[in-house]
Amino acid sequence: MFRVTRRYQFAASHRLHSTHLTEDENLRVYGKCAYPYGHGHNYQIEVSLLGPADETSGRAADPAILDGLVAAQVLKPFEHRNLNAEVESFREVVPTSENLGIEICRRLKRHWRSVFPGEWPKLEKIRIEETPRNIFEIKADEIE
Amino acid sequence: MVITRRVEFSASHVCRNPDLSEQENVNLFGMAANPHGHGHNFVLEVSVEGKPDPVTGMIMDLKQLKDVLNRAVVEPYDHRFLNREVPPFDRIIPTTENIAREIWRRLSPELNGGGRNLQSVRLYETPDLYVDYLGE
Numbered sequence: 359m360f361r362v363t364r365r366y367q368f369a370a371s372h373r374l375h376s377t378h379l380t381e382d383e384n385l386r387v388y389g390k391c392a393y394p395y396g397h398g399h400n401y402q403i404e405v406s407l408l409g410p411a412d413e414t415s416g417r418a419a420d421p422a423i424l425d426g427l428v429a430a431q432v433l434k435p436f437e438h439r440n441l442n443a444e445v446e447s448f449r450e451v452v453p454t455s456e457n458l459g460i461e462i463c464r465r466l467k468r469h470w471r472s473v474f475p476g477e478w479p480k481l482e483k484i485r486i487e488e489t490p491r492n493i494f495e496i497k498a499d500e501i502e
Numbered sequence: 503m504v505i506t507r508r509v510e511f512s513a514s515h516v517c518r519n520p521d522l523s524e525q526e527n528v529n530l531f532g533m534a535a536n537p538h539g540h541g542h543n544f545v546l547e548v549s550v551e552g553k554p555d556p557v558t559g560m561i562m563d564l565k566q567l568k569d570v571l572n573r574a575v576v577e578p579y580d581h582r583f584l585n586r587e588v589p590p591f592d593r594i595i596p597t598t599e600n601i602a603r604e605i606w607r608r609l610s611p612e613l614n615g616g617g618r619n620l621q622s623v624r625l626y627e628t629p630d631l632y633v634d635y636l637g638e
Contacts, residue, residue: 360633380554411603414519415530416595421631422532 363406368433371398372441372453402487412472415484419479427473431465455488459496506549507567513579514541515596552618574608591615598627602635
């Protein structure tokens with residue numbers, strides 16, 4: 359069994375601020391991440407697929423197909439955007455990297471069958487490096 | 503507990519299936535099907551699982567692991583055209599997956615035993631594309 363991992367980058371801004379909390383509570387919970395005008399990161403995203411090697415191609419996944427899916431569902435809508443203001447999914451949901459991981463996973467799973475119609479490869483996990491020191495990982499089967 | 507050793511080798515390869523037409527190969531492999539080949543700085547990470555020896559405190563001597571990796575992989579692969587110079591890639595398409603599996607086959611008899619097991623072979627074709635082979 360193989361795990362194929364592809365690494366992508368995008369730069370985006372966000373602000374961590376919950377409408378369920380007061381201004382003071384937001385500052386206490388999120389610190390400088392709650393500053394009103396937002397801030398940005400160079401996000402590094404790793405997408406990992408699991409599968410056996412196909413007999414014809416000798417590959418477990420075609421990276422070009424994954425690139426197309428990730429470009430359409432993640433890079434194009436997120437690159438150089440303000441996630442809170444410009445990505446519908448984060449109008450009500452705080453764009454923490456946990457929630458970003460869930461959203462990326464949902465988007466890839468929703469369109470998976472249209473590009474990978476067979477039993478394999480399966481989406482295994484997403485890893486987000488918000489900065490080189492803050493890293494988040496989510497398994498695809500953690501969400502529906 | 504797991505220990506990992508990293509080595510690098512630079513090699514060229516071409517991904518083509520001789521049973522397919524020229525156009526089918528280009529559709530399947532893209533630029534990697536260029537018959538003259540192209541190269542990568544491959545980075546290999548080999549992880550061995552085991553318990554530290556009660557006397558030495560080591561799962562295995564990393565110097566010994568380095569020697570095995572150099573002899574079994576780096577010496578035969580480095581600065582070679584894999585399809586033409588390194589069997590079985592005259593018969594098996596040297597995709598990153600197939601190279602990782604072949605490295606596993608070369609290493610497992612040397613590393614398994616004495617309470618140790620080869621856990622994974624991670625092969626980076628580029629910093630943005632890598633494969634883990636996890637055994638059959």
